[in-house]
Amino acid sequence: MRARADGLAAARAGHPVTRCPRFTDPRLTAAWVRGYAMVSQSSSSIPGSANELTV
Structure with a gap:
């Protein structure tokens, strides 16, 4: 649970996915x-995001 929370925090802080620590356990x-x-x-479903289609 802690690893998932840390990943969530890293994404919200704008860090790249390559910031993922090297865990000894692949899980x-x-x-x-x-x-x-x-x-x-x-973020892909938020109105006004870059992924929203404008007509």
């Missing part, structure tokens, strides 16, 4: 990336 790395991805998924 921790996966959790960190999932946390990081939560921000990019939610």
Whole structure:
């Protein structure tokens, strides 16, 4: 749970995904990336974001 929260915090701070620490357990790395991805998924559905289609 901590790894996912750290990934989420890194994404919100604007750090690149390459900032992911080198965990000895691949499950921790996966959790960190999932946390990081939560921000990019939610920002793609925000009105006015770069991914919004303007007609």
